[in-house]
Amino acid sequence: MENAKAVSAKSYDFNEQGQETTIDFGRMLKIVKDAGYTGYIGIEFEGENLSAEEGILATKKLLIEEGQKLTK
Secondary structure: OOOOOOEEEEEOOEOOOOOEOOOOHHHHHHHHHHOOOOOOEEEEEOOOOOOHHHHHHHHHHHHHHHHHHHOO
């Protein structure tokens, strides 16, 4: 991803364990990391079951957790 200028993480809904219900964030983050991307990841929340702020924070938490799994 040497040409990628930005990456966005879009989420829609979360289950009780904090996992996104439609997108495998672990798999997606691994693809991004394996491609060599080291920049920022923007967050987009388009769900209806949480407020925009809650959805963004839940997405951020999930990205951090999945990112930590990749560094172990």
